[in-house]
Amino acid sequence: MNAPLKTIEGSAKLAATMHLLGREARAASRVLALAPTAQKNRALAAMAKAIRDTRAAILAANAQDVAEAASAGATAAFLDRLALNAERIEAMAASLTLIRKLKNPVGTVMASWRRPNGMRIERVRVPLGVVGVIYESRPNVTADGGALCLKAGNAVILRGGSESFRSAGAIHAALVEGLVAAGLPAAAITLVPTRDRAAVGMMLAGLHGAIDVIVPRGGKNLVARVQTEARVPVFAHLEGVCHVYVDGKAKLGMAKAIVLNAKMRRTGVCGAAETLLVDRAGAARLLKPLVVMLLDADCEIRGDAAVQAVDRRVKPVSETDWSMEYLDAIITAGVVEGVEAAIAHIERYGSHHTDAIVTDDKAAAEKFLREVDSAIVLHNASTQFADGGEFGFGAEIGIATGKLHARGPVGVEQLTSFKYRIRGNGQTRP
Amino acid sequence: MNAPLKTIEGSAKLAATMHLLGREARAASRVLALAPTAQKNRALAAMAKAIRDTRAAILAANAQDVAEAASAGATAAFLDRLALNAERIEAMAASLTLIRKLKNPVGTVMASWRRPNGMRIERVRVPLGVVGVIYESRPNVTADGGALCLKAGNAVILRGGSESFRSAGAIHAALVEGLVAAGLPAAAITLVPTRDRAAVGMMLAGLHGAIDVIVPRGGKNLVARVQTEARVPVFAHLEGVCHVYVDGKAKLGMAKAIVLNAKMRRTGVCGAAETLLVDRAGAARLLKPLVVMLLDADCEIRGDAAVQAVDRRVKPVSETDWSMEYLDAIITAGVVEGVEAAIAHIERYGSHHTDAIVTDDKAAAEKFLREVDSAIVLHNASTQFADGGEFGFGAEIGIATGKLHARGPVGVEQLTSFKYRIRGNGQTRP
Numbered sequence: 001m002n003a004p005l006k007t008i009e010g011s012a013k014l015a016a017t018m019h020l021l022g023r024e025a026r027a028a029s030r031v032l033a034l035a036p037t038a039q040k041n042r043a044l045a046a047m048a049k050a051i052r053d054t055r056a057a058i059l060a061a062n063a064q065d066v067a068e069a070a071s072a073g074a075t076a077a078f079l080d081r082l083a084l085n086a087e088r089i090e091a092m093a094a095s096l097t098l099i100r101k102l103k104n105p106v107g108t109v110m111a112s113w114r115r116p117n118g119m120r121i122e123r124v125r126v127p128l129g130v131v132g133v134i135y136e137s138r139p140n141v142t143a144d145g146g147a148l149c150l151k152a153g154n155a156v157i158l159r160g161g162s163e164s165f166r167s168a169g170a171i172h173a174a175l176v177e178g179l180v181a182a183g184l185p186a187a188a189i190t191l192v193p194t195r196d197r198a199a200v201g202m203m204l205a206g207l208h209g210a211i212d213v214i215v216p217r218g219g220k221n222l223v224a225r226v227q228t229e230a231r232v233p234v235f236a237h238l239e240g241v242c243h244v245y246v247d248g249k250a251k252l253g254m255a256k257a258i259v260l261n262a263k264m265r266r267t268g269v270c271g272a273a274e275t276l277l278v279d280r281a282g283a284a285r286l287l288k289p290l291v292v293m294l295l296d297a298d299c300e301i302r303g304d305a306a307v308q309a310v311d312r313r314v315k316p317v318s319e320t321d322w323s324m325e326y327l328d329a330i331i332t333a334g335v336v337e338g339v340e341a342a343i344a345h346i347e348r349y350g351s352h353h354t355d356a357i358v359t360d361d362k363a364a365a366e367k368f369l370r371e372v373d374s375a376i377v378l379h380n381a382s383t384q385f386a387d388g389g390e391f392g393f394g395a396e397i398g399i400a401t402g403k404l405h406a407r408g409p410v411g412v413e414q415l416t417s418f419k420y421r422i423r424g425n426g427q428t429r430p
Numbered sequence: 431m432n433a434p435l436k437t438i439e440g441s442a443k444l445a446a447t448m449h450l451l452g453r454e455a456r457a458a459s460r461v462l463a464l465a466p467t468a469q470k471n472r473a474l475a476a477m478a479k480a481i482r483d484t485r486a487a488i489l490a491a492n493a494q495d496v497a498e499a500a501s502a503g504a505t506a507a508f509l510d511r512l513a514l515n516a517e518r519i520e521a522m523a524a525s526l527t528l529i530r531k532l533k534n535p536v537g538t539v540m541a542s543w544r545r546p547n548g549m550r551i552e553r554v555r556v557p558l559g560v561v562g563v564i565y566e567s568r569p570n571v572t573a574d575g576g577a578l579c580l581k582a583g584n585a586v587i588l589r590g591g592s593e594s595f596r597s598a599g600a601i602h603a604a605l606v607e608g609l610v611a612a613g614l615p616a617a618a619i620t621l622v623p624t625r626d627r628a629a630v631g632m633m634l635a636g637l638h639g640a641i642d643v644i645v646p647r648g649g650k651n652l653v654a655r656v657q658t659e660a661r662v663p664v665f666a667h668l669e670g671v672c673h674v675y676v677d678g679k680a681k682l683g684m685a686k687a688i689v690l691n692a693k694m695r696r697t698g699v700c701g702a703a704e705t706l707l708v709d710r711a712g713a714a715r716l717l718k719p720l721v722v723m724l725l726d727a728d729c730e731i732r733g734d735a736a737v738q739a740v741d742r743r744v745k746p747v748s749e750t751d752w753s754m755e756y757l758d759a760i761i762t763a764g765v766v767e768g769v770e771a772a773i774a775h776i777e778r779y780g781s782h783h784t785d786a787i788v789t790d791d792k793a794a795a796e797k798f799l800r801e802v803d804s805a806i807v808l809h810n811a812s813t814q815f816a817d818g819g820e821f822g823f824g825a826e827i828g829i830a831t832g833k834l835h836a837r838g839p840v841g842v843e844q845l846t847s848f849k850y851r852i853r854g855n856g857q858t859r860p
Contacts, residue, residue, distance in 0.1 A: 030777070034801060113822065119811055121821060126803070128833050212833055233663060233834045254856040261858035347460070369851045371464060373556070381549055381854030390859065391551060391850070392543065403558050403642055403847035404663045405835035417833035420821070421799045424811030426684040428691035429820065 011198055018202045021157065021190055022210030025130045028187035029155035033127045037104040039182050040150055044100035047178030048093040051143065054174050055089050061166035062139065069137075069163045082137045082164055092143045092171070095395060099147040102394045105413045106153040119424045125416045127153030129212035132203045133397070134226060136218035137161030142171040145217070146189040148397050150179075152415035155188045157211065159203060161218075162195040206232040215410070217398050220325075235410055236402035239325040240270035240353035242383040245342040245368065246290065247359030248281030254380060255286060255358045256293055261382040262356065264297050268327045270399055271354050271376075271386030275322065276333040277342045280306075283335050291333065299329045306335040322349040339364040343371045350374065353401050354386040375401055375408040441628060448632045451587065452640030454617035455560045459585035462618050463557045467534040469612050474530035474577055477608030478523040481573065484604050485519050491600035492569065499567075499593045512567045512594055522573045522601070525825060529577040532824040535843045536583040549854045555846045557583030559642035562633045563827070564656060566648035567591030572601040575647070576619040578827050580609075582845035585618045587641065589633060591648075592625040630655075636662040645840070647828050650755070665840055666832035669755040670700035670783035672813040675772040675798065676720065677789030678711030684810060685716060685788045686723055691812040692786065694727050698757045700829055701784050701806075701816030705752065706763040707772045710736075713765050721763065729759045736765040752779040769794040773801045780804065783831050784816040805831055805838040 032040075051058070062084040069082055111123040131154045133145040142158055149156035160168040172191040179188055192199045203211060204226060214234045216226040227234055244262050246255045262273035276294075278287050288310040294301055295313050302317040314333070321332045322345075336342045339357070346355050356378040357368040365379040376386050386409070388396025393411030400406040406414040462470075481488070492514040499512055541553040561584045563575040572588055579586035590598040602621040609618055622629045633641060634656060644664045646656040657664055674692050676685045692703035706724075708717050718740040724731055725743050732747040744763070751762045752775075766772045769787070776785050786808040787798040795809040806816050816839070818826025823841030830836040836844040 030803075033803070115820070115822060119815070129803075228661075231658075233832070251856075257856060257858050265859055365853075369853075373460075373463070373559075374849065376850045376852065378852040379854060381852055381857040382859050384859040385549070385852065385857070387859075390545070392545060402663070407847055408850050417837055419804065420806045420838050422806065422808040422811055422815065423795075423799075424809060426681075426687060427811040427815070428687050429695055429812050429814040429817075 014194065014196055014198055015202065017193070018199055018207055021187075021192070022130075022207030024187035025155045025157050025190050026210045028185040029127065029130045031185050032150065032155055032188050033106070033129075033153050035153065035184060039184065040104065040153070041100050043150060043178045043182035043184050044096050044147055045178075046181035047143075047147065047175050048096040048100070050174035050177040051089060051093040051096065051171065054170065055086065058089060058167065058170040058174070059084060059086075061170035065164055065166045074163065078137070082139070082167070084139055084167060088140065092140050095140070095144055096147050099144075099151050099395050099412075102151055102412055104151065105416050110418060117427050119422055119427050122421045123418050124421050125413075126419050128415060128417050130155045130157065130210055131415065132157045132159070132211040132214045132232075134159050134200060134203065134214060134216050134218075134222065135161065136222060137164035139164050139167040139171055141217055142168045142191070143175065144395065145215075145397055146172070146175050148395055148412055149415060150188060152412045154415055155190070157190045157192065157203065157207075159192040159200055162197070165195050201229065204229045204231065215397055233405070235398065235400045235406050237270075237398040238353070238401040239351050240272070240386070240399070241275065241323055241325050241349065241351040242271060242273045242353055242386070243275045243277055243342075243346050243350060243355045244273045244383060245277040245336070245339070245346075245355070245357045246279065246282065246286055247339060247357055247361060247364050248279040249361035249364065250282060250286060250358040251360060252286055252289060256290060258356065258358050258380070258382050259290055260293060260297060262384055263294065263299055263331050264329065265382070265384050267329050269384065269387075271384045272327065273356075273383050274324060274326055274332060275349070276331055277336045277345060278333070279339070279342070280335050280337050287335065294331060299331055302330065302332050304334040307333045323351075325351070339367055343368060346372055346374070351401060353399065354378070354383045356381060356383050375399065444624065444626055444628055445632065447623070448629055448637055451617075451620055451622070452560070452637030455585040455587050455620050456640045458615040458617035459557065459560045461615050462580065462585055463536070463559075463583050465583065465614060469614065470534065470580055470583070471530050473580065473608045473612035473614050474526050475608075476611035477573070477577065477605050478526040478530070480604035480607040481519060481523040481526065481601065484600065485516065488519060488597065488600040488604070489514060489516075491596035495594055495596045504593065508567070512569070512597070514569055514597060518570065522570050525570070525574055526577050529574075529581050529825050529842075532581055532842055534581065535846050540848060547857050549852055549857050552851045553848050554851050555843075556849050558845060558847050560585045560587065560640055561845065562587045562589070562641040562644045562662075564589045564630060564633065564644060564646050564648075564652065565591065566652060567594035568647075569594050569597040569601060571647055572598045572621070573605065574825060575645075575827055576602070576605050578825055578842055579845060580618060582842045584845055585620070587620045587622065587633065587637075589622040589630055592627070595625050631659065634659045634661065645827055663835070664832075665828065665830045665836050667700075667828040668783070668831040669781050670702070670816070670829070670831075671705065671753055671755050671779065671781040672701060672703050672783055672816070673705045673707055673772075673776050673780060673785045674703045674813060675707040675766070675769070675776075675785070675787045676709065676712065676716055677769060677787055677791060677794050678709040679791035679794065680712060680716060680788040681790060682716055682719060686720060688786065688788050688810070688812050689720055690723060690727060692814055693724065693729060693761050694759065695812070695814050697759050699814065699817075701814045702757065703786075703813050704754060704756055704762060705779070706761055707766045707775060708763070709769070709772070710765050710767050717765065724761060729761055732760065732762050734764040737763045753781075755781070769797055773798060776802055776804070781831060783829065784808070784813045786811060786813050805829065
């Protein structure tokens with residue numbers, strides 16, 4: 001009889017904790033929204049210092065997390081993502097410095113015009129309010145997510161993977177030290193103080209109106225859960241089924257460089273190419289060198305009949321392969337009838353993330369850039385440029401594939417909203 | 431045994447109809463997204479002509495709707511919103527002409543920069559895709575909503591109130607005539623072809639990914655249902671609990687003009703003031719004239735003790751009154767301790783819609799404009815300017831009170847998204 005009772009008590013207590021934490025984050029967001037640039041930057045500098053100063057404590061907490069995960073049977077890849085060392089902690093501190101140097105977007109006048117009745121209307125950037133970040137066991141997201149939201153004037157509620165609970169706590173302590181040193185409220189960066197997964201559901205329900213937007217950072221399953229359950233807006237970070245279309249008018253050398261980079265530079269990033277499409281008009285000249293290059297680079301190719309015909313190492317492609325996000329040294333490859341067919345293929349199988357055309361034909365390039373409905377479309381450049389840093393945004397919290405509010409890299413500017421400020425001298429509406 | 435079977439069959443049939451209609455709208459949105467300005471404008475001109483040409487048919491359909499609603503006991507106000515006449519039909523056609531004259535937002539380069547590696551990045555406006563508009567029995571929304579989405583390059587699925595089913599159908603027929611005359615797909619503006627309320631639930635579920643965003647247009651209950659049930663993003667049009675704060679340094683004449691206009695010009699619009707706050711520092715000079723003016727204009731006042739003290743016609747205010755959207759000749763009124771307290775009151779009871787300060791004190795005005803967290807904040811101007819037309823947007827589909835994507839008046843520009851277009855000459859990522 002005790003167990004269910006305790007569960008009910010436990011979940012009532014958790015709900016109360018989360019409700020309070022939401023209210024405090026909301027109150028902190030009012031302070032953050034009005035904080036001057038210099039004060040936010042002081043906090044970011046103090047955070048970087050505190051991360052460095054408490055390195056030993058962070059490493060000790062992380063060692064416990066890693067030991068526990070290892071004994072629970074976590075994979076080597078998982079443990080590698082979870083583990084910190086002196087270098088990774090330094091990278092975290094350096095990232096805080098980078099974010100400190102970004103332009104403060106809050107208060108920027110985005111547009112300004114005068115009405116015939118003499119009123120001046122301005123559209124001004126303001127923070128979003130409270131951002132909920134739900135992520136997996138990558139400790140650095142605690143620092144990056146907290147700092148990016150702070151720079152944009154938002155309070156943030158962070159909920160990391162339960163395997164990184166101690167690491168996140170130690171990093172969070174350093175962030176709070178920085179906030180307090182700058183005279184900002186500690187609740188501006190809140191870490192959910194429990195591993196209880198029910199807390200995630202409460203965040204997805206919005207904590208009684210305390211959360212304005214949820215940013216999921218992690219794999220497909222996490223993002224899918226967030227998108228299905230969230231009662232508040234979500235910056236959708238769906239998978240990147242990215243294409244490189246090599247047009248008949250492409251130079252072979254450029255096509256080889258771009259395809260190899262797009263697929264193989266790093267296979268685990270969302271901007272990595274997952275499908276190669278080659279124009280039939282150029283296939284005789286282009287297909288074999290591209291296929292051999294990839295195979296020789298130890299990339300598995302799943303190809304259609306035309307691709308299979310050029311090298312016996314090519315495996316046959318299945319219908320589901322065309323929409324796979326491998327995040328591995330595997331690529332789907334096929335021959336299409338020109339740019340029109342490439343665009344249709346991408347519309348059918350793609351994920352509206354990032355797609356590239358390689359060609360010297362300006363008309364084909366413009367058609368591709370115009371008609372492919374993806375967050376990022378490129379001509380003669382690698383899909384691996386799908387990254388806030390490469391855009392010049394300085395830092396990003398992810399790549400959004402939705403079409404509302406944020407699309408593409410989500411940097412500080414995408415973490416803001418706006419309002420209209422109107423100055424009159426007694427105008428009334430006729 | 432037959433009844434439930436029939437229901438299941440009926441709802442399976444409806445689901446199939448809605449699924450198909452969503453797929454067709456999605457396909458039409460691909461055509462619309464690439465349609466040149468001239469073609470969209472030809473459609474809008476042909477629609478206006480068709481509305482005028484089929485006036486008799488629209489009026490006949492509307493007369494049937496009105497007769498049915500009247501015999502079902504609809505209120506006079508409801509019937510007035512539902513009823514069309516020659517003048518209202520002409521206004522609908524004129525609105526289509528206004529929308530035709532708006533600038534086409536699609537393709538506009540919003541920002542452009544070059545990266546150190548030579549790549550040029552452009553941020554370009556693109557349509558959202560498919561917009562679902564769910565509205566009440568106001569026939570003109572069929573025309574306005576359809577035309578605004580078309581101008582922004584979106585396909586639209588319209589679902590009006592069931593009492594206006596025939597009117598909406600007749601107006602929709604004219605819109606389709608215009609689309610077809612311009613060579614655009616009829617599915618670009620789809621009207622849900624049934625009164626079955628289950629269709630609304632299917633739209634809120636997104637029609638299998640066919641709907642990108644839902645725009646509810648109507649009263650509190652409709653918007654609340656949409657926000658609770660929607661599985662796709664919603665442009666939240668919450669109630670307008672709008673405030674006028676009359677500061678101690680306000681001129682009496684200006685304060686009277688603005689308060690009277692903000693409350694009484696039209697009481698049923700979302701930008702109508704619902705609360706008057708007067709600074710205690712100016713109350714002796716300002717409060718009585720403002721109170722008497724409103725009472726003499728037949729506006730009921732629910733006031734705190736200070737307000738009740740100046741005129742015995744003032745009724746006592748209750749705690750819930752402070753957050754009421756009356757949409758009627760009623761106002762809540764109270765005395766506050768300066769701009770700081772006014773801002774705190776608005777944060778507590780307001781709806782983040784539209785709020786105004788009247789003052790000659792520049793510092794108080796700037797503080798109010800900066801700190802009040804509403805879509806629209808005004809200094810020395812009436813809250814009734816909360817309207818896309820008054821902003822110069824030409825037409826609007828509503829006022830958004832959410833902070834994501836659209837905030838304030840939702841015009842053609844707010845009905846678009848953007849993408850990044852990158853031009854390189856062989857760049858790969860190091």
